[in-house]
Amino acid sequence: PYNTKFIRPLAYGVVTSNYGPRNLSVASSSFHYGLDTGVASGTNVYAPADGIVTSVEWNSCSGNTLHLVHNINGEYYTTAYMHLSKINVSVGQTVYTNTVIAQSGNTGSCTTGAHLHFAITKKARYVTAGMYGIPANQVYYSYADFTRYTIDPRSMISYPAVGGYFSGR
Numbered sequence: 001p002y003n004t005k006f007i008r009p010l011a012y013g014v015v016t017s018n019y020g021p022r023n024l025s026v027a028s029s030s031f032h033y034g035l036d037t038g039v040a041s042g043t044n045v046y047a048p049a050d051g052i053v054t055s056v057e058w059n060s061c062s063g064n065t066l067h068l069v070h071n072i073n074g075e076y077y078t079t080a081y082m083h084l085s086k087i088n089v090s091v092g093q094t095v096y097t098n099t100v101i102a103q104s105g106n107t108g109s110c111t112t113g114a115h116l117h118f119a120i121t122k123k124a125r126y127v128t129a130g131m132y133g134i135p136a137n138q139v140y141y142s143y144a145d146f147t148r149y150t151i152d153p154r155s156m157i158s159y160p161a162v163g164g165y166f167s168g169r
Helices: 143-149
Strands: 012-017 035-038 044-046 051-059 063-072 075-084 100-103 115-122 165-167
Touching: 051 075, 063 100, 075 100, 115 143
Parallel strands: none
Antiparallel strands: 012 035, 012 165, 035 115, 044 100, 051 063, 063 075, 075 115
């Protein structure tokens, strides 16, 4: 599906951690590759743009994890959702901005409480070149590429500063 922008994946929340350098003992890296929003476990998580589910997995650090691929103005992006208590979608499924894709949670060893870790990367992950019509130059395959292609979610979506509350998608 083609989109022109992203919207927030949560209807409300408090930003608890920014994208960028940080020192947190539970994480395996001093760089935080996403934006954390504090919400109660079980809070609905929505697709921030129409897209396709490309990965549903368990990771020891990030717990229940979900990835979606989106076409925004002809460029491909992957969004990631981590520490989920429940995942409501399956690989290959098309989702829309009103689709409840998951519920927030506190799963995995790299978490200090219930929240949603939300990340955006340029290019598509968990697909092969040509899959869903995505060209080879818009696909990446490794964690090293993930770290290279992540972008600050604030570059695409409006969020308040750490400690700031938002409501509305």
